[in-house]
Amino acid sequence: MRYDIDCLGEMCPVPVLKLKEIMGKLKKGDSVKLVIDHSCVLSSISDYLKHGGLKVKIDEPLNGVWEIYIEKM
Amino acid sequence: MELASLRAFYQTVYYKSISIAAKELYLSQPAISMQIKSLEQELNTKLLERSNKGVKPTEAGNIVYEYAQKILELYEHMNKDLESLTNTQRNIFMLSCQSFGHYSLPCSLYEFKKKFKGVDFDIEYISTDNVIRNIEKGMCDIGFIEGEYANEDIECITLGASRMYFVANPEIVNSNILTKEEISRYSLFIIDKKCYLRQIIEDVFSSHAIDVHSFNIYMESSSFEAIKSSVLAGEGISVVPYLSIKKELYNKSLIILEVEDMVFKYHYSLIHSKKITDPLKLNFINFIKGYGKKSFC
Incomplete structure (x- = not known):
């Protein structure tokens, strides 16, 4: 299952809360694509994602916009 | 001077009516009239023209009205600052231009609130010119502007x-x-x-x-x-x-x-009055100077 979370224009702590909600449902092999446009969200999310068992990839397709791909291993 | 009579005069001119001012201030009309009269006696000049169409400030009345507005606003800010001393809930009042205030500022405010629990922000969004003018007049201590601006009373920190x-x-x-x-x-x-x-x-x-x-x-x-x-x-x-x-x-x-x-x-900058002594406001400025610069999104 692939989840998409669009958090463009949303500030802390909204993206982290939305991500936490989805992460609770995540099963092995599921993935999440989260799009954000505030750099502080990036740092708070990186902290949150330090828990093990996740594969995380971060892209910056546009200056100041980040796509975060998270896969549960 | 009684602040109450200044307020009575201010509200009367604001609403162009003694009766509405009386309602707003929970006073009787004669009480308002008395207060305005005592203000006129004290300042030794006529402040209001009374006619059947209502009331209108005289030339002197217009000057007093402008100052009254500033005096009452300052008084309110003083009360807010005093309140936050006894209250664990503290409030920082500031002004911001819209381009910065709507898109970049909220994140650093959130970060600041994480560090300093119980702080609330009261932000008014106005144009850069008005931010500068209000800080010059002493109506507010902290503001965010587009561009840069400094003088002998105002310090400017360029943020990016x-x-x-x-x-x-x-x-x-x-x-x-x-x-x-x-x-x-x-x-x-x-x-x-x-x-x-x-x-x-x-x-x-x-x-x-x-x-x-x-x-x-x-x-x-x-x-x-x-x-x-x-x-x-x-x-x-x-x-x-x-x-x-x-x-x-x-x-x-x-x-x-x-x-x-x-x-x-x-560029965008933080400007602040050089006279700030409130430790919380100084903390906030230092936070923006250091950590904040990085966290503007």
Whole structure:
């Protein structure tokens, strides 16, 4: 299952809360694509994602916009 | 001088009516009249013209009205500051220009609140000019502006630089690279003259020998959000801050137009009164100076 979370224009702590909600449902092999446009969200999310068992990839397709791909291993 | 009589006079002029002022202040009309009379006696001048149409300030009354507004506002700020001393809930009042305040500021405020529990922010969004004017007048201590400004009473901390771009709905343009001539065929939506960024836009235009008035100016607005929705609808082009259009660029509902070598660059800064002594406000300024600079998104 692939989840998409669009958090463009949303500030802390909204993206982290939305991500936490989805992460609770995540099963092995599921993935999440989260799009954000505030750099502080990036740092708070990186902290949150330090828990093990996740594969995380971060892209910056546009200056100041980040796509975060998270896969549960 | 009694603050109460000043307030009675202020409300009366504000509502152009003694009876409405009386209602607002939960007083009787004769009480209001008495207070105004005592103010007139004390200042030794007539402040109000009374007629059957209502009340009107005299020339002296107009001067007193302007000062009364400032005195009462300062009094209110003093009370707020005092309240927050005894209260664990503290409040920082500040002013901000919209381009910075709406898009960049909220994140650092959130970070600050994480560090300093129980702090609340009271932010008023006004134009850069008005932020400066109010800080000069001592109505507020901290403000965020576009550009830079300092004098003997005001300290300026430059926080960073940002850009504005020409943008359009991709459906109304054939290419994202346009010449000056091509650009002037589109209707232009532009921020109004009260905004500092308007000056930047006009400066860049004139350095490229373009007169703003050669455009068909469709709408001047004080809000970038309003401008954005018109441009999204394909009604024309505009010049807007990058920070305000990230979402639309990502969704490809807007594109950046490159017009020759036109670059709209501006700085944004924190300005504050040099007289601040409140430790919380000083902490906030230091936070913005250090950590905050990084956290502006």
